[in-house]
Amino acid sequence: MEITTDLYNGDSRNELKKLATNSVDLIITSPPYADQRKSTYGGIHPEDYVNWFLPISEQLLRVLKPTGTFVLNIKEKVVDGERSTYVMELILAMRKQGWFWTEEFIWHKKNSYPGKWPNRFRDSWERLLQFNKEKHFHMYQEEVMVPMGDWAKTRLKKLSETDKTRDNSKVGSGFGKNISNWVDRDMAFPTNVLHLATECSNKNHSAAFPEELPAWFIKLFTKQNDVVLDPFMGSGTTLTVASRMQRNSIGIEIVNEYYEMVKKQLKPVELYLLEPNEIYEKPSPRGHIAIR
Secondary structure, eight states: OOOOEEESSSOHHHGGGGGGGOHHHHOOOEEOTOOOOHHOOOOOOGGGGHHHHHHHHHHHHEEEEEEEEEEEOOOOOOTTEEEEEEEHHHHHHHHTOEEEEEEEEEEETTTTTOEEEEEOOOOEEEEEEESSSSOOOOGGGGGGGGOOOOOHHHHHHSSGGGSOOOOOOSSSOOOOOGGGGGTTTTTTOOOOOOEOOOOOOTTTTTTTOOHHHHHHHHHOOOOOOOOEEETTTOOOHHHHHHTTOOEEEEEESOHHHHHHHHHHHHEEEEEEEEEETEEEEOOOSSEEEEEE
């Protein structure tokens, strides 16, 4: 089995043009937020953010497969006591560009500590916006199922007659539920809120993903040997996780320091499946890292 990792050192607006059309199964990334990370990425003013990002999203639209998914981790900042609107403006602009805004996930930072400002409290969440090229795309929902939880022990213990049939919403939304469908099940589908702790230590990057974050979306939207792209790879967390999960990966990074760090950390591996869910790694002459 050959798992490949391609690294590009440069501006995504230029480097993405080197990738083949319809070649990527999943894009997951966290670009610099408006006016953030000025010391490393220079910072982009909120009023300029949409115009800065659209040439990038245009290339992402080109390289993504029709069955693929783009997950964008982004968060608007507060300016003079008011939330900026650049994220909403970006969503609208990307829809005009040809993207479907399919879903919005919320990353709840469960280790966020308390805090307040005169007119608000500390943020403990970030957006994960899901975009697609078409309305029908690859999605493997069973791969991210979770244990039923303690609620099932009491809620499913004694069912009413209403619980045994499809109970349509009383507010006319068109949605309904059949509680009895969950009897004797061990696993359930999750919600669109991910409860994950932040992870910045030992990453040498101020805004590193926790590994569980890209792992969750890689499981949900790809299968083995698919291609995962991070056009703002930073410390390379997405690429590391993708390789471990037997996905090919592509990383682009404009900051040479981060690029060199990822190049040293990533090593070609051949993965041997010993038992279900057990993977053994060892250096492989067939796996490779391509340096651009």
